[in-house]
Amino acid sequence: MRRRQFLSSGAALLSVSLAGCGHPSVVLDMNDATADDIADEVSMATEPGSEEHAVVTSARENGSATRTGRYELFDHTTTVRVNDTFYSVSETRLRSSEVTVYEVLLDFNPEETTPELGEIEYDDLPEVDRDRLGSILSEEPRSNHDGYDVGVGYGSAEEVGNDSVFVPERQYDVLVHDGNRYRVAVDSRDATEAEYRYEVTEIAADVDTFADQIREQYLFALTDLSDAERTVVEGAIDGGYFEDGDAFQAVIERIRQHEGLNEDDFYGTWLLEYEDVEYITYAEW
Known part of the structure; x- marks a missing residue:
């Protein structure tokens, strides 16, 4: 679990790093991004034996698959990883009953x-x-x-x-x-x-290829920072930055000019490069 996941939830784990403080009002957290990290951030990995794994492999082998259930399987993401192959999954609700x-x-x-x-x-x-x-x-x-x-x-x-x-x-x-x-x-x-129908389309045959696709769409460089902004970023790399201020908001504004991996009204995740190193960056403002 990366820091951003428990920071956004406000879970008790945060107290370990912040000496018992409550959830901070702002967060900037930057973690080195390997190809696997990037893949994990934007796709769902299926476990053999799981319902997700069975549906995707069946749809891949047979052209489509159907399932009856009381919830959607892929309501958070439509990009699914099976072993090291990545698929786009469509989930269509056909009919329902009580x-x-x-x-x-x-x-x-x-x-x-x-x-x-x-x-x-x-x-x-x-x-x-x-x-x-x-x-x-x-x-x-x-x-x-x-x-x-x-x-x-x-x-x-x-x-x-x-x-x-x-x-x-x-x-x-x-x-x-x-x-x-x-x-x-x-x-x-x-x-x-x-009853749901599933269809899948292969989008990448391996992790590196998939990560390159994500980089092409989302990666941007964070450059030309002031000294104060650089302090914010380097703090975010070294355990997280949690202090509001002009420099923090300036960095957030720069980041939000770019498309995020996941974005909401008050938080989001981006893929950025800073001094030739790629980072998965989580922010709350």
Whole structure:
């Protein structure tokens, strides 16, 4: 994770570098940009076995692919990396419908542990239930408040299949794990499910080629700086610059004259060159 990612989120990590201060009102953060860094900044890398990877490889091999889901896969970027090849992905919503989705609720400290429907040991659960609940129970959860403590999304009945003892019909209301007794409930709600079509176009066969394409479109040189502006930039390179002022705003104005990799109203990311070194530059103003 580069500095800019946690700076923009205002996360607690920032306190490590700023000795406990809150999120600064302005930020200029510059990190050396390798070809891989540039590629990571403007594309999504898919992991083998992921839904994104399966959709892109299927569309590549078959001309297109379809998927049914309750969310878009590529709502943040349409440039996807599979191994070292880069593709432009189109995601078209074809049709939608309503579907019932289920959530299994667990109460870690129930007042009443006598079952009404029945009780079951975790080890006796079907695999579909163990897979969904195992990570929650392995954390030895504890709670001091009343009611159900956590909800585990199961998806639709079609996604779950016929093996679950909780979804869509709850067969037990007490779950026993390592001697602990948990109350189990099931909640359901209506959700919109859509069918999507995917098509892909290869845009670069390797990382270097892709990075060169990005450089051609976005890279610019930051030159002719005053001494005060140079101080701002060199501070940004050496851990980040967080002080507002005329010099800071002058540097920001220079940067914002160029097209950014990502831009919003009050922050953005650019690819720039300063003294023959390329930097991925994050700014808040």
